[in-house]
Amino acid sequence: MSEYFESYLTVGAFAALGAVLVLVMLGVASVLRPNKPSKAKQMTYECGVDPVGSGWSQTYVRYYVFGLLFVIFDVEAVFIFPWAIQSEALGVFGLVAMLLFMFTLVEGLAYAIKKGVLRWE
Secondary structure (H helix, E strand, C coil), rough: CCHHHHHHHHHHHHHHHHHHHHHHHHHHCCCCCCCCCCCCCCCCCCCCCCCCCCCCCCCCCHHHHHHHHHHHHHHHHHHHHHHHHHHHHHHHHHHHHHHHCCCCCCCHHHHHHCCCCCCCC
């Protein structure tokens, strides 16, 4: 067997050992754990309050919009930090590209403000 495949054999052996250890630990846990089922343990728990009515409730779309805006500006930060570190090496092209990127995000924020998405009522 070549040295190339021997490294894969080592990885496979460790993966198999890991799977066996997981199965052994789950088996030991199922033997040692206490098992005392009751009706109270089978009931649905809702923070100490007895369930009333149906489980369906309407959620405002506004929460999702705030979450989406957070993700957008979080992704912006992920792109800005590496650019800030390498800004001198990128030169004018990097500056123009980042300004266009930031302008696009600011434009989206202005549109959201114009549509009243950020107004909490």
